[in-house]
Amino acid sequence: MTATEPVHDADQRQCGCCGRQRPARRVAELWPVADQDYGLRKFTVIDPDGNRVRFGSPFR
Numbered sequence: 318m319t320a321t322e323p324v325h326d327a328d329q330r331q332c333g334c335c336g337r338q339r340p341a342r343r344v345a346e347l348w349p350v351a352d353q354d355y356g357l358r359k360f361t362v363i364d365p366d367g368n369r370v371r372f373g374s375p376f377r
Contacts (some may be wrong), residue, residue: 320371323370324373327358357377359371
């Protein structure tokens, strides 16, 4: 499953939901915040079951 969640500030959300370090049990993989060509700044979290959640906010 893949889901996309719009957020106000992707940088702040990544720190808030995942902390500075990846939680060992709840997050299998964490892709860092990055600017996208289509105008979003986003990051992706993948849980141990393979579910992918993307968080994104518009460029500032």
